[in-house]
Amino acid sequence: MNTPADLYRKMALIREFEMRIDEMFATGRIRGTTHLSAGQEACAVGACAGLRCDDAVVSNHRGHGHFIATGGDPGAMMAEMMGKQTGYSRGRGGSQHMACFDIGFLGSNGITGGGLPVAVGAALGFKMQKTDRIVLCFFGDGASNQGTFHESLNLAAVWRLPIIFFCENNLYAMSTPMHDATAVENIAERGNAYTIAGEVIDGNDVIAVRDAVAGAAERVRGGSGPALIEAMTYRYLGHSKSDKCEYRTREEEQRWHERDPIKLYAARLRESGELDDGRIARIDAEVKQQVDEAVEFATTSPDPNPDELEGSVFA
Amino acid sequence: MAEVTFWQAIRDALRDEMLRDEKVFVMGEDVGIYGGAYGATRDLWEEFGSERVRDTAISEAAIAGAAVGAAMCGYRPVAEIMYMDFLTIAMDQFVNQGGKNRYMFGGKTTVPMVLRTQGGAGRCIAAQHSQSLEAWFVHAPGVFVVSPSNPYDAKGLLKASIRDDNPVRFFEHKMIYGMKGEVPEEDYVVPLGRANVTHEGDDVTIVIYSMMANLALEAAGILEQDGISAEVIDLRSLKPLDVDTILRSVRKTGRVLLASEGCENNNAVTEVAMRINEHGFDYLDAPMKRICAADVPIPMSPTLEDACIPTAPRIAEAAKELVG
CATH class of the missing domain: 3.40.50.920 (Rossmann fold)
Incomplete structure (x- = not known):
């Protein structure tokens, strides 16, 4: 379901989920590492809203939002964050390694650019099956400097695969500003080298993202070959837990906060009369409740049994 | 029993399995009309066409990753990397993606793919075309490592590898493609893990x-x-x-x-x-x-x-x- 209320709800849920994880890390309730997507919710929600429910999504290290937008359950996700047996990967994966094949979420990934070739393979599979399903592959501006990006775009173009390469350009590859490490002005230009049409869109406008993906999906599904979308956005928090964001200014952060994707969309819905303040407040309370329940479920779930350590390495 | 060469045994195993299961396909550099750098896919392109005998770009990481993705979507890809030495270019896809996906995702997926490659010394082609890197893969969790010495084993092990639900690294030695041996025409497998x-x-x-x-x-x-x-x-x-x-x-x-x-x-x-x-x-x-x-x-x-x-x-x- 992708009504305006649904889009708002999903973005609000991702924000609540991510900020809760941030807090739980700070207080030591979650261990390991995590890459949070607060600020980038319109990319995840808009992109998935532009797909059909039987399409597939390949995610990256900053993948919680992608998973929730695809239909992931916050309880099983939170349990995975805490390494519990009830988590999506039964506690084996954690933050960066979750998948749910039943809903077409083919997995997040701990290797920058690592998901691109896998997404190409999934798209090849869909094409060979002669279905009209497509794959959307999320990656960041940093990943576009990996060889796998170039190999994947080239091969996907040569084979005219049904795939949308969706770049969330949040301006920094960890601490490195995009233009210190990237020779082109926009990642979308790189599509030219592979005869793939690239477009740059406002990644903080959920409707712009949805419409761009829906348009690309229609072309790709019709056999046009791959598409490349570059969504300009900004991550509010550090790259990962240890990052204090000393490489960017508070003024820059402030400017992006003024274009907060959730606030922008709420304002639009209020203006059009699709949602009023009361309804928005109710949704906010409901997602908070949902994340409370997810935390409760995860906290009370059992740890994996060490006796099962070596199970399921092989089929 | 017919006397066939090692490369024919490989080719025949591929052919048999492609006939037996439509989900099996072959991809790699020059595996099509050229028939593979060491000839092990000869004549398959003519029989099965470019959809199932798929020439790729010189993009080892993309070949490896595409095999992983297709395997997770129900196919049984047999990816060829031309030289074992070139596996280094694709290690992430073989080790971090293909080998780990099942475990990392809580046992909820399988990656039934075969990586075929050839290695070994003997042709004076030096440091970047002669290595034997099987130890690297024995060390990596989640993958099987197979290395036949003769045509009979090659055919039976390759069939078993293709039918296995796990990622298998299938290492052929470049000096035995011409070796002859007796190989049955009827279907048989040599099970993995049996010396x-x-x-x-x-x-x-x-x-x-x-x-x-x-x-x-x-x-x-x-x-x-x-x-x-x-x-x-x-x-x-x-x-x-x-x-x-x-x-x-x-x-x-x-x-x-x-x-x-x-x-x-x-x-x-x-x-x-x-x-x-x-x-x-x-x-x-x-x-x-x-x-x-x-x-x-x-x-x-x-x-x-x-x-x-x-x-x-x-x-x-x-x-x-x-x-x-």
Whole structure:
């Protein structure tokens, strides 16, 4: 379901989920590492809203939002964050390694650019099956400097695969500003080298993202070959837990906060009369409740049994 | 039974499996009309077309990753990487993606793919076209490692590998593509994880695999002239490892020589030695010995290349010292 209320709800849920994880890390309730997507919710929600429910999504290290937008359950996700047996990967994966094949979420990934070739393979599979399903592959501006990006775009173009390469350009590859490490002005230009049409869109406008993906999906599904979308956005928090964001200014952060994707969309819905303040407040309370329940479920779930350590390495 | 070459056995296994299961397909650099750098996909493109015998760009990482993705979507891709040395370009996709996806995702997916490649020295093509890197993959969790020494095993092991639900690294040695052997036309598999005692003996056990397993048979002949009876175990699979067959032999002979064409340091047979140490120490009458390639990049010079890797006389010599 992708009504305006649904889009708002999903973005609000991702924000609540991510900020809760941030807090739980700070207080030591979650261990390991995590890459949070607060600020980038319109990319995840808009992109998935532009797909059909039987399409597939390949995610990256900053993948919680992608998973929730695809239909992931916050309880099983939170349990995975805490390494519990009830988590999506039964506690084996954690933050960066979750998948749910039943809903077409083919997995997040701990290797920058690592998901691109896998997404190409999934798209090849869909094409060979002669279905009209497509794959959307999320990656960041940093990943576009990996060889796998170039190999994947080239091969996907040569084979005219049904795939949308969706770049969330949040301006920094960890601490490195995009233009210190990237020779082109926009990642979308790189599509030219592979005869793939690239477009740059406002990644903080959920409707712009949805419409761009829906348009690309229609072309790709019709056999046009791959598409490349570059969504300009900004991550509010550090790259990962240890990052204090000393490489960017508070003024820059402030400017992006003024274009907060959730606030922008709420304002639009209020203006059009699709949602009023009361309804928005109710949704906010409901997602908070949902994340409370997810935390409760995860906290009370059992740890994996060490006796099962070596199970399921092989089929 | 028909006499066929090693490359034909590989090709026939691919063909049989493609006929048997429409989800099986082949991809790699020049596997189509060219038939593969060492000819192992010859004639398949003509029979199955470019959809199922898929030429790729020179993009090892993309080939490997595409195989992983297609496998997770219900296909059984057989990806060819032209030289084992080129696996280094695609290691992330083979190790971090294909090998780990099942476990990382809580056992909820399978990655039934075969990576075929060829390696080994013998053609004077030097350091970046001659290595034996199987130890790297034995070390990586979630993948099986197979390395046949003859046409019969090649066909049966490749069929078993394609039918297996796990990622299998299938290593062919470049010096045996022309080797002939008897191979049945009817369907058969050689199960993964089952070693083959190719020569029986009582004095010393030679544990070996791939092309070297043929040299061990030659070595056994040399040893016989000196009155030494060698038992040769061709591992066929490095992972899963057939520890039982090895231990049965060690119990009989009490002496073990491990041989491989990989560099000596951290070679795959080192793991075999450790297993024997753990489970068969009491059977040993002498410290185990190994003969491997020198710890150098494989040199081009025929003289140096020959000096770098084990040969039949050197294997025999090492075994003789062990029996002493």
